[in-house]
Amino acid sequence: MNSVQTFYPVGQLEEFMSRIGRVLELKGLELAVFRTSDDQVYALENRNPHPKGGPIAEGIVSGHILYDPLYDWQIDLETGLVQAPDEGQVRTFDVKLANGQVWIAV
Amino acid sequence: MNTTRERLVLIGNGMAGVATLEQIIKLGGAYDITVIGSEPHPNYNRIMLSYVLEGSQTIDDIVLNSHEWYEENHITLHTGVTVTAIDPETQMILTDSGLQVPYDKVIIATGSKSLILPIPGHEKQGVVGFRDIADCHQMMEAAKNYRTAAVIGGGLLGLEAAKGLVSLGMDVTVVHLMDDLMERQLDSVAAAMLKKELESQGIKFRMGAQTAELQGGERVERLLFKDGTTLQADFVVMAAGIRPNIEVAQNSGIETTRGILVDDYLQTSMPNVYAVGECVQHRETCYGLVAPLFEQGMVLAKHICGLEAQPYEGSTVSTKLKISGVDVFSAGVFIENEHQSVITARDDWKRTYKKIILQDNIIVGAVLFGDINDSAQLQKLIREAAPMTDELYAELMGTGGCSHSKKKASVETMANDEIVCGCNGVTKLDIVSAIQDKGLTSVDEIKACTGATRSCGGCKPVVEQILQYVLGDGAAVASSQGMCGCTTHSRDEVVAAIREKGLRTVKEVMNVMEWQKPEGCSKCRPAINYYLGMIYPVDYQDEKSSRFVNERMNANIQKDGTYTVVPRMYGGVTTPEDLKKIADVSVKYNVKAVKMTGGQRIDLIGVEKEDLPKVWEELDMPSGYAYAKSxxxxxxxxxxxxxxxxxxxxxxxxxxxxxxxxxxxxxxxxxxxxxxxxxxxxxxxxxxxxxxxxxxxxxxxxxxxxxxxxxxxxxxxxxxxxxxxxxxxxxxxxxxxxxxxxxxxxxxxxxxxxxxxxxxxxxxxxxxxxxxxxxxxxxxxxxxDPWQKVLNDEETRTALFGKKVEV
Missing domain, CATH: 3.30.413.10 (Sulfite Reductase Hemoprotein, domain 1)
Incomplete structure (x- = not known):
């Protein structure tokens, strides 16, 4: 990845409810942040890959798959890739966890 | 390996041409492909336009190939450019924009256009055809500004257009020359049942009427009929038929009559030039429906890729009317002559009709109304010229007995390249391979993987049969009952297990019942959450993460991510005080629209997510549950x-x-x-x-x-x-x-x-x-009350509705 990316602290892990997405604004970008049941955290751009757009943060999370709240498309939280038969990709951002603190790089 | 690939140019960026390209790409054809289309859109599903008009789908929904698809397949796409001629001397395609494209092979797939009757007044404003997105837009615009519409033509297209205009709120009369609707596909009985059904949906009819003139000023105002009577209409749709677009072929000296003449390999009279779809005339016939175009495309693709192809010998045409709630089907011969025998079943109570026509005991045609479950099978029997047998009769006409195994057999004998899903061009082989290679066990998975059943859903029974046939008896039966793709267990089995085994959480249910996906999907999670709440009303802890967005947020999400707020108005009765409050809150939070709902209350549309709790607080009224399964x-x-x-x-x-x-x-x-x-x-x-x-x-x-x-x-x-x-x-x-x-x-x-x-x-x-x-x-x-609950629970309020801004 890019060597100049900077990680920003965005809160403690406990502030993110399991399997319920949360919207963050970071450096002018709107992010949808998800904590999965295995306590991983994923940050994606909060923009629906469907041609009609809209948010994704309010979808249903199953494992590392997100069912988008508007069109029920399936999005891989790790890669941002939309699963077949639909197509598209959501921008993803690197996340790291250290001592219970969540950091996101933009 | 070839270093320079042959250049293939497709004229016409529609379903027939692009479906052929998709086949060519699938077969590994090595061409540099250029597509030239006169519409300013990527390829879309033209047969779904009636749903767009009806409002059940949008134009985005019916786009078949996105711009990315063209890019990924290295196809050069020119939209909004019309080809004028093909020059065989220089092997160049000439266009109206001055663009010239060299070719080695050409496919003409220019489709057809509405037949505009050459009656006086046909050029007036407010007179359109119904063929493309532009027509669709015009009709939607007209509905905003005008009240009355006339549709000339009571065929497939005309009826779909009329239903669309009724859905858009217009007063619509269908004007039809004949006494029966869809007389080229239906017999009098089915036509009468159809007319009655459509009348109940708000369409008016003027039968046996020949339009002589469109009268009015610059804009059309009324239709004058041959018998001297008139009909007011400030918008007229001409849906009296279609004409193949053959100008390119004519200008290039390619042989045409009604359509572009092609042989059994879709070759035109000009070397290296092929034609496919509605613009062609094959063995005297021009087709105006979707299935033949996929069949032609398949033959053409194989031929162009240099593979051995069975010649195209014509298609058995079948018709399906695409109006929600009206199921009509016909195939082959639909009006019998004196040498043919007929089997009919008519049920005026259930409003169904079934007719099968036999010639020398061979099934040659069928008409279905109301219940079209047998359509796929009948179409196949007709194409294969199958003889009627006792077994088939029992199966089709329902004289009892289990028809399961026989249905399966008909799927078994279906050819691999036969198209099962006409909307998306999915063949039996596509479905069988998907089931075998990816281990699919449900129709939903097949839909997700191949696109079959995705559009109109008419092929679902056949897809189910293929699934059963491929999986074999035991597996198929179990899987067809599963509540979703994650399990083979039915709703009843899940509810019974919850009660008998005392399961208490969604996770427990999925573990004990061996869910294939450990955390389920957007179908089963909300369902199990409901069943648990229903069974344990007192102690079950509702699982917010298994609620669909609207039920989790207590508001209805809109496409832009804003929400709607509907407060209770018990029995549809409100007070001036409450109305004042609603008005004040709407102004304060800049609500985008205030709408009366169908259930006698008021909908505040376009509230930002962060504002929802404040809006609830200031309204100080109970939630109307407009978002809930409640x-x-x-x-x-x-x-x-x-x-x-x-x-x-x-x-x-x-x-x-x-x-x-x-x-x-x-x-x-x-x-x-x-x-x-x-x-x-x-x-x-x-x-x-x-x-x-x-x-x-x-x-x-x-x-x-x-x-x-x-x-x-x-x-x-x-x-x-x-x-x-x-x-x-x-x-x-x-x-x-x-x-x-x-x-x-x-x-x-x-x-x-x-x-x-x-x-x-x-x-x-x-x-x-x-x-x-x-x-x-x-x-x-x-x-x-869920709104009060959120207001009293700071943690949930922040987690669900707070937007945290970091520097």
């Missing part, structure tokens, strides 16, 4: 408080029923209505529970639906007192909660369970009724 509204008429006809206090009873049963979780949304007299102004017949007051009591109706699949409610019983009415509503509601499948409306539930079963459980078994009422009361004792 009691929505109890619609009422004025009733005996004011109305001179009223025999019962419908407003009072409506409000008290709404107060009593609100906030409870149901399998699906639930609507009620209370009327003060049998005039039924609050429309009980389309409600889950509809109540009609009369002098001396109430009559209860159940299972009505005015939405996706309309159904009139069934009369359930009559009661004398208000208390009996309330108890019975409680018992019906609880019985539905306990036996309904998640997302199953009462209209489907009543049909699945049988009205008699429900009556027996509630009316005849008094003890059971008492217990149902007790159980619903226990559940009702747990509910609280």
């Amino acid at each position: 009691l929505r509204t109890v619609k009422t008429c004025v009733g005996s408080q004011f109305c001179r006809f009223g025999t019962q206090d419908s407003m009072g009873m409506g409000a008290s029923l709404e107060q009593r049963f609100e906030r409870l979780d149901f399998p699906a949304k639930f609507k009620m209505a209370v009327n003060g007299c049998p005039r039924n102004c609050a429309e009980s017949c389309t409600k889950d529970i509809g109540i009609v007051g009369n002098d001396g009591g109430w009559e209860i109706f159940i299972g009505g639906n005015g939405g996706i699949k309309a159904r009139l409610a069934d009369s359930f019983c009559k009661v004398k007192t208000d208390q009996e009415l309330i108890d019975l509503c409680g018992a019906i509601i609880q019985y539905y909660r306990e036996t309904g499948k998640y997302l199953e409306r009462t209209s489907e539930w009543v049909e699945r369970m049988g009205l008699d079963t429900i009556k027996a459980a509630i009316l005849e078994d008094e003890n059971n009724r008492q217990q149902l009422v007790e159980r619903v009361n226990i559940a009702l004792a747990q509910v609280e």
Whole structure:
């Protein structure tokens, strides 16, 4: 990845409810942040890959798959890739966890 | 390896041409491909335009190949450019924009256009055809500004256009030259049934009428018929037929008559030039439907890729009308002659009709109305010229016996490259390979993987049969009952396991019942969450992460991510004070639209997510649950408080029923209505529970639906007192909660369970009724207003509605 990316602290892990997405604004970008049941955290751009757009943060999370709240498309939280038969990709951002603190790089 | 690839140019960026390209790419054809289309859009599903017009789909929904698809396949796409001619000397394609494209091979797929009748006045403003997105837009615009429309032509296209315009709120008359609708596809019986059905949907008809002139000023104002009568119309759709687009071929000296002449390999009279789809004429026939175009495309693709292809020998044409709620099908011969024999079954009560025509015992044609489940099989039998047998007769005409294995056999003999899903061009082989290679076990998975059944859904029975055939008996039967792709267990098995094994959480259910996906999907998670709440009303901890967005946020999400807020107005009655509050809050939070809902209340549309709690707080009114699988509204008429006809206090009873049963979780949304007299102004017949007051009591109706699949409610019983009415509503509601499948409306539930079963459980078994009422009361004792709950819970409020801004 890019060597100049900077990680920003965005809160403690406990502030993110399991399997319920949360919207963050970071450096002018709107992010949808998800904590999965295995306590991983994923940050994606909060923009629906469907041609009609809209948010994704309010979808249903199953494992590392997100069912988008508007069109029920399936999005891989790790890669941002939309699963077949639909197509598209959501921008993803690197996340790291250290001592219970969540950091996101933009 | 070739270093320079041959250049293939496709003229016409529509379904036929692009489907052929998709096949060529699939077959590994090594071409540099250029596509030139005159419409300014990527390839879209033209047969779905009627759904766009009807409003059930948008243009985005019907795009088949996105711009990315062209990029990924290295196809050069020129849109908004019209090809004028092909120059065989220089091997160049000439266009109106001056662009010239060299070619080695050309496919002409220019489709067809609406036939504009050359009657006086046809060039006036407000006269359009119905072929493309531009026509669709014009029709949608016209509906905003004009009231009355006439559609000339009572064929497939005309009826679809008329239904679309009715849905857009216009007063529409279909003008048809003949006495029967769709006379090129239907016999008189089916045509009459169709006309009756469409009349009930609001379309008017003028039959046997020949339009002589379109009159008016610059814009059309009326139609003048040959018999001297007239019809007012400020918008006219010409849907009297289509004409192949053959200008390119004509300008290039390619042989044409009605269409572009092609041989059995879709080759035109010019070397290296092929044609496919509606623009071609093959063995005297021009096709105007979708299935032949896929069949032609398949042959052409193989031929162009240098593979051995069976010659194209023509298609058996079948027709399906694409109007929601009207199922019509015809294939082959549809009006018998004296040498043919006919099998018919007509049911005026269920409004179905089935006719099969035999010639020397060979099945040569069929017409279906109302129930078209057998359409795929009949189409195949006709194409194969199959003889009628006792077994087939029993299967098709339903004289009892299990037809399971025979249905399977017909799928077995289906050719691999036969197209199963006509909307998306998916073949039997595509489906079989997907099942085998990816281990699919449900129609939903096949849909997700191949796109089959995705558009109109008409091929679902065949896809199910293929699935059963490929998987074999045991596996297929089990999988077809699973509540979703994550499990083979049915709703009943899951509910039984929860009760018997005492399962307490969604996770526990999925672990114990061996879910294939450990955390389920967007179908089963909300369903199991509902079942657990229904079974353990007191202690179950509702799982927010398994609620669909609207139920989690207590508001309806809109496409831009804003929400709507609908406060309660019990029985559809409000006060000036509440209206003032609603107005003030709407202004303060810059609500984008304020709309009356169909359930007699007010919808504030376009509230930002962060503002939702503040809006609720300032409204200080209970949630109307417009977002929930729960009691929505109890619609009422004025009733005996004011109305001179009223025999019962419908407003009072409506409000008290709404107060009593609100906030409870149901399998699906639930609507009620209370009327003060049998005039039924609050429309009980389309409600889950509809109540009609009369002098001396109430009559209860159940299972009505005015939405996706309309159904009139069934009369359930009559009661004398208000208390009996309330108890019975409680018992019906609880019985539905306990036996309904998640997302199953009462209209489907009543049909699945049988009205008699429900009556027996509630009316005849008094003890059971008492217990149902007790159980619903226990559940009702747990509910609280969700908006207040969020306002009192800072943590949830921040987690769900807070937007955290970092620097």
